[in-house]
Amino acid sequence: MSLVSCPSTVGAGRPLISDLRDVARGRLVVLGVGHALRADDAAGSVIAEELHKRFPNAAFDGGLAPENYAGPVRRAAPDTVFIVDAADFGGAAGEVRVAGAGEVGGLMMGTHAPPLSTLMELLAGDTGADVYLVAIQPASMELGRTMSQEVRTTVTQLVAELGRLMGEAG
Secondary structure, three states: OOOEEEOOOHHHOOOHHHHHHHHOOOOEEEEEOOOOOOHHHHHHHHHHHHHHHHOOOOEEEOOOOHHHHHHHHHHOOOOEEEEEEEOOOOOOOOOEEEEEHHHHHHHOOOOOOOOHHHHHHHHHHHHOOEEEEEEEOOOOOOOOOOOOHHHHHHHHHHHHHHHHHHHHHO
16 A cells, blocks of 8 residues: 555545545554653544544554454454554645554654554454554654644544544444
8 A cells, every 4th residue: 555645634635534435444442652741742643532432343543552452353353454644754734644564664763662553464464454653743742732733633634534534334
């Protein structure tokens, strides 16, 4: 799969939902990653928390230790896993990029231990699912700051779009 890059707004190109729909197949699971006290770094966790309200067995907030959710992800028997995280890839605040495990190293420098690419490969091997990182460009990841408006807008859009895809998958 080649790197899919799109802004979170519809006006700058085709809607993000089209890009996610292109790679989504079958039963979807969302695993959010983030730090609630570091501004935009909370994005993945917020998305997972919101989706968990509708899909308690298919959306998980991995917080700072997403590897601890490998078991629940396996039990969900996914065909596609979206790991959602804030990642500095040099884009505009709120921009979204979607990448497979082999592309994550070129997309961002990992601050997670183990690296997200390792978790992605583990989940793909354990479940047979296609695993993708949905990376959101942060404006700030400073401790104690609130989420930027650009990222908040992207979070709202991703909750709606991922929720729609998850609902369609049953």
